[in-house]
Amino acid sequence: MANLRVAVDVGGTFTDICIFDESTQSMRVTKVPSTPDNPMDAVLNGVKRANIDLSDVELFSHGTTVATNALITRNFPKAAMVTTKGFRDVIEIRDGTKDDLWDAYSDVSGPYIRRRDRFEVTERIDYAGNIVSPLDEEEARKLGRLLKKRGVDTVAICFINSYANVAHEVRMREILTEELPGASISTSAEILPEIFEHNRFNTTVANAVLGPLVSGYVEKLDKSLTNDGYAGELLLLHSGGGSMTSEMVKRFPVRLAASGIAAGAIAAQHVAEQCGFDNAVGLDMGGTSTDISLVADGELRVTNDWEVEYGHPIVFPSIEVLTIGAGGGSLAHIDIAGSLRNGPQSAGADPGPACYRRGGAEPTNTDANLWMGRLGTDLADGEMTLDRASSKAAIESKVAGPLGLDIDAAADSIIKVANANMADAVRLVSIRRGLDPRDFALIAFGGAGALHGADVAKELNIPTIVVPPSPGVTSALGCLLVDIQHDLSQMFTGSAEDADAEAVEQHFKALELEGRDRLRHEKVAEADGVFERGISMRYQGQWRSLQVKMGTGPHALREAVQLFHEEHEKQYAFRQDETPVEIYQLHLKALGKTPKPSFKPSPVSSKDPGEPLEVREVYFEGKWHSTPVYQRENLPSGAAFIGPAILNQIDATTVIPPGSSAVIDEWFNIRITLSTESGEPALATASNDSTTSAN
Incomplete structure (x- = not known):
């Protein structure tokens, strides 16, 4: 079985x-x-x-x-875009914004499909879905033959106002299917039936260029x-x-897009819930980058406003994760002004850090950690041997020499710059939103997260760090904790006060019908299907909307309006109960429940960690400390430490700095508590009994 x-x-x-x-x-x-x-x-x-x-x-x-x-490398198949006459340049004009408002020389990268591969056809539908000009089918067939001659593999069909009436896009797709057999064809009305044409067009174009590859x-x-x-x-x-x-x-x-990034955030939420923390920051530091996620009041932040490259939005609900170029393989280098930098360039898997002895000559975070004794010379349970001499040579030639530092100070500086970069990223997702990091626990995972977690937390005054049992593969664990999920939406504009509740209900039922059809194609049993409603609203005169949960029943809409006022106050620090509220969009999350692992706590057995594998000299804050090194898999639940200590395992290394305390909890997480110079009590506290299972 x-x-x-x-x-x-x-x-x-x-x-x-x-x-x-x-x-x-x-x-x-x-x-x-x-x-x-x-x-x-x-x-x-x-x-x-x-x-x-x-x-x-x-x-x-x-x-x-x-x-x-x-999407990053733009290694796309031959693609084309077909749009309404006059709208060829929507994805190039964009919304007129810039990533850096003050840099006059910084341009947004070009569209995923070049202008020469964007074509227009005669058709027009107005905002209400009425056909103003019918689709010119002869023109459409002629274009199909041209695309075939060009060897186009994938097409994005993006007609103006198709969200209100899909007829022309459906017919264009039928014609292209006949003229371009075997080609991948995406229509904007199916991919994203929303009003803003740049968002809809670009999401559809991204779907088209990825189709054959994925x-x-x-x-x-x-x-x-x-x-x-x-x-x-x-x-x-x-x-x-x-x-x-x-x-x-x-x-x-x-x-x-952002598939693997979401897995780490889901796993961080699971660990936080397991340990009883409603508020947590996920620090997923791998070999190339670090992904920062935020759990507030037990919920992951989800956004519809994101992109892989600035200016090219992908408007599907996505777990909000901030990614920066800080990983074990991030390169330390001196910039043109003579300052030490860390990343975003990376040694990657090949050639890797200098200590891998695969041709890498630039110092990385891994090299600095190895020199400082935080990493041992055996990696991945002895599968890889790291060369400390190669790390020393790289650090001396590229950092210590140019900056006039000794090797210890140079290695320490490399790590401090990396930690500062990650701390700044955490500030962006917390302090910038009015959230105090001291109210959060830090969930440190990824291959290098446990190495840096305590230092990043110290920089932010976060008092508690949690390192999961298998930090290096925690993101993979996140893949086991999710259900099959489809996010559907439909435009529905109008006053919330005057809206016909029955009409709203019928639109939701239509979305549920489509959701059931998708789950049926996914081979989800009827009994395992769950549907969660949402509704986007805004105050009259606003442009941006705010999504809240929507219930069922005769009073569901009125209750959603009250929830909108509350959420608006949470998000923007004000509410206007007397201002009319407008409905903007209806949302449905169609879930197909899948079996998930159930974890059981282990009774606390011993506070004694036993004898260390070795005692190693490790560099902390300008001094070398004799530091016990333990094999994490051998430690019982309840084992307690006073730093400094190093915990080795096959997929990661955990650093417990001097003056800190740590304990192995009943879930075999490492909980590290940092010492505070002020003597003030830690602010991050578990919201419930930590022995309660998240399952």
Whole structure:
């Protein structure tokens, strides 16, 4: 009987595999180097390395960077865009904004589809959905033949006001399907039926350019897993915090952008809930980048306003994650002004840090941590041996020499710059929104998160750090904690006070019908389908809207208006109860419940961590300290430490600095409490009994 649940998360440097055995309620993990040229190789290598018999696997979930990397590198197939006459340049004009308002020389990168590949046809629908000019089908067929001659593989159909009437886009798609057999075709009315044309057009264009790439990757992986014995559906994590089957990914490949990033945020939320923290910051530091997520009042922040590149919005609900170029492989370098910088450039998986001895000559965070004794010379349970002499040579030649520092101070400076960068990122998602980091716990994970977590927390005066049992593969764990999820929306503008409640209900029922149809295609049983309603509203005269939960029943709309006032006050520090409220959009989250691992707490057994594996000299705050090094897997729940201490494991290394205390809790998380110079009590506290299971 299939009893394994497997999750694979592909990162920039390593690919992480997490295997949960239902029969024994146990979890094991492994890591393999990522293969940037063909990410699927790393996935299959990981399955092989973990000795997984795919016929024993009940669920296989995958977080992938294929879509994100394709948008970054712009390695697209031949694509074209078809639009209404006069609207060819919508995705180039954009909304007129700039990432840096004061930099006159900074330009937004060009559209995903060049102007020469954007074509116009005669058709027009007005704002109410009335046909003003019918689609010129002869012109459409002539264009289809031209696109075939050009060898176009994928097309985005983006007609003005198609959100109000889909007829012309549907007919254009039928014509192109006849003229371009085998081509991938995306229509804006299906991808994003919303009013703002730049957002709708660009999301559709991104979906189109990703279609052949993502579909090809998913199809090959699905086939390979099936041939090796896997009998279930391949589930892929999407940016909204849910998963999709491979068939639905072919229709909505753009949803896989930020796939792996979302997994880490979901896992951080799980760990925070498990430990009883309503407020937590997720610090997912890998080999190439660090992803910062925020859990406030038990909920992850979700946004509809995001992009992989500035100026090219992807308007699907996405877990809000801030990514910066700070990872174990981030390069330390001296800028033109003679200042020390860290990242965003990275040594990546190949050649990697200097200590890997694969040709890298630039010092990285890994090299600095190795020199300072925070990392041992054996990595990934002895699979890789790090060369301390190579790290020293790189730091001396690139940092210590140019800055006139000794090797210890240079290595320490590299780490401090990296920590400052990450602390600044946390401030952006917390203080800038009026949230005090001291009210939060820091969930530190990723291959390097536990190395830096305590230092980042100290910089922010965050009193408590939680390091999950397998920090290096915690993002992969997030893939096992989600349901199949589809996010649907429909425009519905008008006064909330005058709205016909029955009309609103009928629109929601239409969305639920589509949601059921999608879940049926995903092979979700009727009993496992759950539908959550939402409604976007705004004060009369506002441009931007705010989404709140929507219930059912005769008073649902009135209750949603009250909730809107409350949420508006939380978000913007004011409310206007006397101002009329407008409905802007209806939302539906269609969930297909999937089996998830259930974790059981372990009774606290001993406070004694036992004898260390070794005592190593480690550099902290300008001094070398004799520091005990423990093997984390051997530590019992309840084991307590006074820093300094180092905890090694196969996928990560945890640093407990001098003066701090730490304990292994009943979930085998490491909880680190920082000492405070002021003597003030810690502000971040668990909201409930930490022995209560999140499940």
